[in-house]
Amino acid sequence: MNLEIDLAGRRVLVIGAERLSRRAVARYRAAGADVERLQDPVAVTQAVLEAADLVVLVDGAPVDGQAPPRGPDGGGSLRGQCRRAGVLLTREAAAVEAGHVTLIGGGPGALGLLTLDAAEALREADIVLYDRLAPTEALAELAPAAELIDVGKLPGHHRVPQSGINDLLVHHALAGRHVVRLKGGDPFVFGRGSEELAACIQAGVPCRVVPGVSSAISVPAAAGIPVTHRGVSHLFTVVSGHAPLTDEEHLHLAGLGGTVVVLMGVSTLPQLVAGLGRAGMRADMPVAVVERGYSASQRTTAGTLSTIVTAAGAARCQSPAVLVIGEVVRVGLDLQGEAAHLARLTESLAS
Template identity: 50%
Template sequence: MLIDTDLTGLPVLVVGPPGLTTSVVRRHERAGAVVTLASGPGDVTQEVCNRVRLAVLVGPAAGWASVRDALAGRCPVVDAPVPAAPRGRVVLVGAGPGGLDLLTLAGVRALAEADVVLTDRLAEVGDVARLAPGAEVVDVGKRPGHHAVPQGEIERIMVERARAGLTVVRLKGGDPYVFGRGGEEVEAAVEAGLPVTVVPGISSAVGVPGSAGIPVTHRGVSHVVTVVSGHVPLEEEQAQALVALGGTVVVLMGMHNLVPLTTALARAGLAADTPAAVVERGFTPDQRSIVGTLTTLPDLAVRGGASSPSVIVVGEVVRRSAVWARRVGADADGIAMDGVA
């Protein structure tokens, strides 16, 4: 349970036998209190009593008469029941496409309650330690082609910590269920008999194009959007199906396969002059967009030095980025139109 009152800087005394006070201390520290811990009546000295402004007596400590007498008239005294036996749980939190402002309130709350946070390189929400005070933060970050911590090991750590009675938050970029392997992690928690919940996040598939003024759907332009993983090139049948479906194609994690991806779509019959864009490093100060056509985009991306993380958008909706660039009082936000406006 969270303490919603801001206790920043408040000197708090927590009194109770060893092993019973951990969660109470954590809750108060996360609310900003400066906590002094007393494991027995002998620890509640006159010096301690003089400096505290709130005392919390946990479990059996509520019956320690000498402690109550020492605190009488000095500060409010609150009795806290013995915490229930801890039961671990797993919470998957979508961090959104970048920046604390795009993390949901539910995500912020989950982090505040976390004992352990497993985070990756795309979960860029700033100071995780500040959002999850007192929690163990484990970097399990992955880069394209390099998984420092294999997925199986991530799931092992997650289950192990939760089985020890801890609240484990798996913080993931974007949304856990959009190419985030969230389904596998939920499965691992369920198979281990652990409670698990999922806090959705804004997917980069929608958020990043939108930040560059590209709506993935637009009335009269596209009523279909398909999100594709770019880890591997498109099979011929897949490319043909995408072209036949029409609308917008959004590719995540596809920069290293940009040439084969666009080539496959062209061979499947998508017009060479179909607008296409790369939106790089979305929602960071270095965000920029490179806009061209299906056939010119790969060369433009190479010349521009574009790299991951980037979102690739193919379809007529890319022309909407010209509207974004023409906003009153706004600059072009780094958008190179390459004749597509």
């Protein structure tokens, strides 16, 4: 239940078994409340009620038909006791006892691109294993009852290997917890989400996948670049730039036409453009490097196949970034009135 009140310093009484009420207790403590938990209404005294600002009854704890709370008036249900004491009584869902995992795609990092299903899963999480490119700025508010564990990978450094992440998911789920795996983008687009799903299935752990907004589409859009455009490109290919491509892959990409979107490709940009050039892609093909899409420091560096390496080097482009190769880059620049800038940049770099 969402209450539009400031709970900092307020006295909150949570009634319910420890297993069932653990999320409610953690959530109210995270909001700054002074929380006391009692097993059932029988243990509630009039003095305890009068000292409380809010009483939270977790589903599964009895209300009526049980022994009444002890008090000077000698009886009445918990609901009646709270009414007479002038204390607000609310109900909350019990924590799910069966452990399970939710794989969430968090989008490119902007909080507004998190889906409603993802936000709901985070609210009900006991454990959140998150990546560095996921929307993490408000994670404590999104998952107020959860333990937050950073398992993010840095370029060239994985503080927790993939096998370790898989083990953590299974371990916490088998202990009866709701484990959320929060990933940037979409969990099944270069996110190893399928490996994590496989680990859960093998261990007999129920697992749900909540798709996310892939940076392959959203980051070019943030820069005003459509990945398809009528009469210009009717297809797009998404490629991982984590490692250099083979000559055969360069030849395939160059022959497909349309738009090429490369994720994690800043470090392999020189090999990529050289390979595409050898495969027959024309030298004046527009290319854009979009850094840190949807952030306050988002930046686009534009050039052509023959000039983008120099342009990206001069701009000191860094990850995270998305590369876009194709005529749609020119369309995007035209829409923003920057096509003339691209022409001047190409001319100056070529001279």
